[in-house]
Amino acid sequence: MVGTAEESSWPPELDDLFARERLERAVKEATLFLRQASRSAAVPSGPAMRDYAEHVGYVIMQAADADLRFAALAALLHHNEDGYPAKMLALSGRRLADALMTSRVPLPDDFDSLVTRYEAAYRRRNQIVHAIRPHGDRDADAERFEMTVRPTPTQPQERVRTMSVASSIETITVEELIEFEFELQLLSNAASQWFQALTEAGLGESSDPGLGTRGDAH
Structure with a gap:
């Protein structure tokens, strides 16, 4: 003190x-x-603001579901004689995408495209969740709070001599949030389908699934 x-x-x-x-x-x-x-x-009292907050919450829930399904898929792809690596279940974003792309199981190009979509969705989720929304009248219309403001330094680790950093301003509507929710659902479903298909093919039952190496698929 x-x-x-x-x-x-x-x-x-x-x-x-x-x-x-x-x-x-x-x-x-x-x-x-x-x-x-x-x-x-x-809590936000305006009906428009509450509706917006509700859909941000849906994005968080759907993104968490996608993370878990892709993490389970990564654990399956990295299964060996010791079992499933539990650490895979704690991964998300870029680290999880790297794990999915470095398994020894041969997979087609459309799997790579799916992982790319997942990583892009993870970045979008972070933008939506961590962006700053300007304060205003708690009963104001949507335009007052449907805005994200993010710092945009030239380089991610750039040092600046003042606290003034350029920002990017983007308006994200409820309709765009709903569209993103569907994309997250599609990703979760696709991850589950891949998990089921690989399991039915015998992956995870032994240390050698008999599917060759990942490089064989390209």
């Missing part, structure tokens, strides 16, 4: 700043507590 100007080495101006920040934080915490006490005020 920061002491007074006499007790600390901070300049008096900083002590005043910290005191104002503590007061502002206490006010915000009290406001959030009151919203928690009244659940109707703790």
